[in-house]
Amino acid sequence: LITLYVFANATSYLLSSHQSEVTVEVGEVEEVLADNGQTALHGALWELDQDIAAHAPDDAHLVAAVTAYAEALMEKVALRAANAPRLAPFTTASWRVEADDFTVQGFSPAHKAKSTTLTMTFKKPHEVVGNHIAKYQALRLSKMLMAYDFERRLNPFAELGGFIFTFMGDGKPGTGKTTLIQMMAGLLNDYCQVAGYPFRYQNLSTDNIDSYQGKSGQNAKAFINNVLDPAAIGFGTIDDIDQLAGKRGDRQSSAGQLEITAVLMESFAGANTVVRGNCTFGMFSNYPENVDDALRQRAGARFLVDGPQTREDYIDILYLLMGKNHDIPVGAHEVFSAQEIKQAVSASFASHSRPHEAGLLDVFDRVQSDIGDLDTIAKLGAYLKAIQEADERFTGRAIKNITDAVKVRAMDFELPDEWMENPELFLFKDYDAKAAMIGELRVPITTEMVVQEINRYADSEFRYADKSDEVAIDQMVRDFGRQEEAKKRYLEGKG
Template sequence: MSVTSDLMELREEDIRKHYEAAVGMLDGFDHTPRIAKGKGMAPAERSSGLGTRRRFRSTTPGLVTRSTARPEGVHLIERIEGADGEDPLVSPAQANVMNGMRRALAIALAVGENFSEASGLAEMKRENLAGALREDRKAAFSELLAAEALAVLHVFGNTVAYLLAPYMSEVSVEIGEVEEVLTDNAQLALHGTLWELDQDIAAHVSEEARLVPCVCAFAEQLMERVALRAQSAGRLGAFTGARWRVEADDLTINGFTPARAAKGSTLTMTFKKPNEVVGNHIAKYQAMKLSKMLMAYDFDRRLNPFAELGGFIFTFMGDGAPGTGKTTLIQMMAGLVNDYCAVAGYPFRYQNFGIDNIDSYQGKSGQNAKAFIQNVLDPQVIGFGTIDDIDQIAGKRGDRQSSAGQQEVTAVFMEAFAGANTVVRGNCTFGMFSNYPENVDDALRQRAGARFLVDGPQTREDYIDILALLMGKNHDIPLGSHDLYEAQAIKRAVARSFEAHGRPQEAALMNVFDRVQGQVGEMDTIAKLGTYLKAIQEADPRFTGRAIKNITDAVKVRAMDFELPDEWMADPELFLFQTYERKKDMIAALRVPITVEMVVQEINRYAGSEFRYADKSDEVAIEEAVRDMRRMAEAKKRYLEGEG
């Protein structure tokens, strides 16, 4: 991938000149901890006549291993070599960690050097060294040193995690928080970090299989801690306002945003074809459109024309009774995107956040949720994230029955889906699925920009189709008088489904609709539609400005009421490999005008779902109250009988 105009190339010679300093730090240095406490690990025993190094140590390819460290210092190379017991040879995993850390240190030092030159810190360093730094510049000097330290630490953690990601296994290591984050200057900051990493390897790496997971876990924790510190630090503009490209590693450094290796996930799920999804016409149609929308993403611009033109679905909620086809819908959409990406050669990453990600360890559930979000958001992949049974995973705020882990997950999802820092690039989408959406926190549910009612087969034809599909071919039972799958012809079925929303489907909303229509007549102007929206809000106070935004987004999706042609997916040269501007023009040419009917239908669809959730929620609350009253009445009766 070539360097684009908004990137600065971090030249290889500027990185490699820091290799010697990087190896020096890995080989040995002294550090007295200021913040963190040691892990209680005894230092390696050293006797005057017996060496503690291995009988033979192979030279790691490309890594200088001359020792200049004092014996009492931090020796990371030795620590890494000791991860597999007494094997005298350096293993591939150990070599990968050593080379990855040396490379990460060198890149971090090179970025620090760039930051110093761009911010004026380099000149201040020279003045300070000569004793010529003016008094009125000393405060700025200290602030810039701290900013450089934060930048260097984050780049180190970022690069380590990125370079070692391909070597990660299913093994996980919990290391706790990183504490020794020092900001006096870049070198001291790196010494403190490497000292703590040495402590963590000693405490948590009991076998070689835990080495890479431990180092990666440390890198992730370091990035999170440094990014948090950076929120209150100043003079970071020269770092956050620039992007560096390391071509040899295919790495882009973008401020405090973690880089992710552009690696797709290997899917083992059973994919479903669209004709195997019976009923659910609108949900199926929108999922098929969204699958193709994702493929319009431009990896050079890191933006999707649909996100710029309007109509891209970043978050959606699929709700319906158990057994109506939510899992089948997920399998269909994941299969479509997976196949499209295979043709185009794009990395595809699918990830599901399930109930097993809720952890009793304080803060761990939130960390799991953040990792899930970051993996799917990765701008170097096409991503699809699902949260199945979200009513069990994300707790309602204020609900005392929700665990602390569920509350953490709710907070993370709310910030990620519609927070101050949410950026919709159009490379990924998140689907929330639930049998009981009324149990989902109202604010989180409203962050679902689109609603997919997954109601399963509805008509006689649907039930014949699903029976024939599931029966398979190992029988001789005649089909009878029926055109198989004719009812599943998507265009006609969707048109019928949308037309059905010309009037509300929920009784409570229908009352509002009829009342407003009786007052203003046919809803054919913005003013009349606004009157209808206000009447809905008066009937349900939860119908807020966010609901209006979701409705207008859905209308824009309807303006994109077309599927990208199948041949565009089959032959990438026709569309996928075109320039960003060309793709945008091709999409814009397919747009259809927005009509009053579209707006009314989308208002009724969205508001109908909210009324449906409210009715279910109220009914559940009433049933629980009735059960409580019956229990109390029975308890009182038994109590009085006992008294008698």
């Protein structure tokens, strides 16, 4: 298995610079002979020869066929290796071929550590008006990613707790989701340029849904692997995920959409998911209630992208969008002072000391009147159980996401800007030094933090559930109406 995987891995890696837009479908690999290394290679080369004869009339198709075969072989061998014994010496070490810049790191595909060329318009933090918690968490997450140690292939935040691997950004159309993506991608791009790190940004869009069976899943897997690459800092976004990933049991979901859902669920919280802390995935939607429940719950953090809220927010966004080509005075207002992040975030978190959604507020008030202030683990657990009784979708995964969010709050500090501007101060230090510097900045966890994070997460679930139920009811009402109309016309026709 090791021989086969390294052969396929090296073949795919060394051919990557020769790849073109041409693609080839070689189908499933069948000759995986695991008797010994020599026999395994003989079988692989025999099958590869058949694929070349069938799919490679010219050089472009030859490269595409060999690469497709190598990737299919890697995938099949990695699946077989998941249940194979005595692989620890291989999976816990790494080897590097300096001449080819090729690294063998267990059953993980090697990628050339190249940055993607970004053509998007970046936004500065002050240009994101409102959305205080979402903006604050995006700012902190950008700096967290930069703490990744390329030597150890691990981020101290992933080990200490508080790293956000997946998050869900939801809000009404026009509230600033795209602006938030542009801000975070811009920050990471700038930080990586200063440090000399490769940065990879990729968006999974509706273009990746394919009519060919299995192709949509392959596209989603390629997106995941590109962002996960441990040789680069990665940021993957899935905009309008409700259109891209199908809801299981929904008759309107296409086969391609369901394939993408399966890949995302397995990649974000599957048995083989490894969180190194070099990348993060953001799912964004105007209609999160249409996202599959299990996939939505794989979002470890929730960013409510609610746009401008206050009078000051609306003045700031008007000032920003009007530009400079006018002589209209600003008036009695200090531009962007309301976007002062620390003050705004503190108020936003404090507002979650009580729930926002009516259904959750009833549960909260009832529990508090029964057992008093939620100031012990036992009382907080009783509150969680009461939420579960009100909404059966509130499962153990929800509790994990809440505790992860609390750990994020324990890391409720921003890495100093000078650490990003001067890499010698932090970025270029070794892993243990980074972990020690981060550890010194941690703040203690309080019951207020826990209550706020329970309410923040549960509010979002109640919000999604209420909308989801309303959508389902509306659909059923329409179906009943159609049935009645069809029955009426049928009887009129018979008469």
